[in-house]
Amino acid sequence: MSNLDPNPDEVVCAGRDGHRPRVLDYREVPLGGPRAMTVRRSLPQRGQSLIGAWCFLDHYGPDNVADSGGMRVAGHPHTGLQTVSWVFRGEIEHRDTTGAHAIVRPREINLMTAGSGIAHSEFSTADTTVLHGVQLWVALPNAHRFTEPAFEHFEPPLLDIEGAQVLVFLGSLFGQSSPVRTFTRLLGAEITLRPGQTLSVPLAADYEHGVMVDTGMVSVGGAEAKSGQLVYLPLGASGVDIAASPDGSARILLLGGEPLGEQIVMWWNFIGRSHDEIVGYREDWQRERRDQSSPQTGRYGPFPAEWQQTIPAPDLPNVRLAPRG
Template sequence: MSNLDPKPVTTLCGGDASAGPVRELMTGRSVRLGESTQVRRLLPNLPRRMVGAWCFVDHYGPDDIADEPGMQVPPHPHLGLQTVSWLHDGEVLHRDSLGSLATVRPRELGLMTSGRAISHSEESPRDHARLLHGAQLWVALPDAHRHTAPTFEHHADLPEISATGLHGTVILGSMDGATSPGRTFTPLVGVDLTLTEGTPAALPLEPDFEYAVLAMAGGVDVDGVRVEPGSILYLGCGRRQLPLLARTDSSLLLLGGEPFGEEILMWWNFVGRSDEEIRQAREEWTNGRRFGEVHGYDGARLAAPEVPQLPLKARGRVR
């Protein structure tokens, strides 16, 4: 998925990862994506820019698109990151410059590793379900792997965890002995959780990871804090378990990972390390080089916005 902001701000990705548990509730800002999809942008956020290597989180829906085109995101470039497509309702048709063509459905993983360069499009199929509800996430690649060859993975069957009143799907990483087949480049985890009303639960956590919880639907108390749909609760590090209590039938995403120690900068759809790298990537996309071509999308590709006049600077986690 793309950042379609025509004047994207320079995002200095970082922020201090707490040495101990915290409870930092954040709401998203509304951003229009394509022709008819409105999203809530939760990361990067003013108080918190990253959670482990997770550096971008959009939550959208549930939207009634029965009489709408739904998601329509034209071909656009990426570098230095992975995109994670995750749905609760609807379908997204993925095309990319590798020639990949896949329809991602609810609780299936669409994982694209941009590496040194890739381009892709995302759209609701012509004949689509009535509702569209999901999240789009990015993972920053560490310096040692950010120039790797681009790939696309589609995993329809993912490992699951369960307990009384709780069901989980492991999107990336490992949880309670279940490990996703999706490739990762830093220690991290992503788990989709559903809880029935009245369910108390305690999730096992890694104390060296920092975590956040995104509420997708319903109402759930996370370590005593009510988290409503479209908000995210940052939890810090140092936890071995996380108490949950479902006030209604609820669904949420648990995101975590080792604090990302490298200095990076994020501009438009690029995660880089220097002003020169970002400007070169923009120039190459504008002039049809490096990022390949997406075939089959009915429409023009996205034009890159102008890079700010002032030099872009990478920053670390501590502001």
């Protein structure tokens, strides 16, 4: 997914420790146009810019596509990150400049590694009537941020843990591991709880964790959260009790990872390490949009023949980045 904010902030991100679970609210962001999808963005934010290497979390839907227009994100670039697409309902057609063409379906992870540079498009399919899911970004560590772009797909098996349904799409949990490649140690899992159920979830004490509530009301280590909110769990926890309200079932995403230990600069769809790098990524994209005659020499690769348009980069801010975080 593209960050379609026409005036994106340029942000230096770094992790932040605490001692107890903290409930983080989201902000609503329209993804462009008069019939724009609106997403609930809980990462990055002023109080928490990273959870491990997780650096971006958009939660959308359930949206009636007849009203919202669905997801219509034309070709756009990324650098220095991996994107994780995970849907609860509906389907999204993905194309990218590695030649990958895939349909993102519920309970299946599609992970795209941007590395040195990639471009992709995302459109909800014609059969999709309701769209509901998340789009997540993972920052690549300095040692691997110029890796070759790639695309992976995986359908995790459904686990029954004391009556809870668990899907482990990244890392390991409850004895189940995902084969999808990451460049730092990460965890990503969907957990659905029965009404009133409490599940004791083991955690890696050297990970930061976040629990994003999709549906229902939950208590995470005693912190109460509702749909769209994110509960941050700092380093040191070896487990947490997650409880659904007696009033109904709850579905959450459990995200975790070892602290990145690096500062990153995020602007629009790029992750780099300096203002000057971001300027260069933007210039490369604008040039390649204008001229695809020699795509093999470009940063972002040859555009798919099916692309009718691509998204121009917004204007850069008039001042250089002032480091913060």
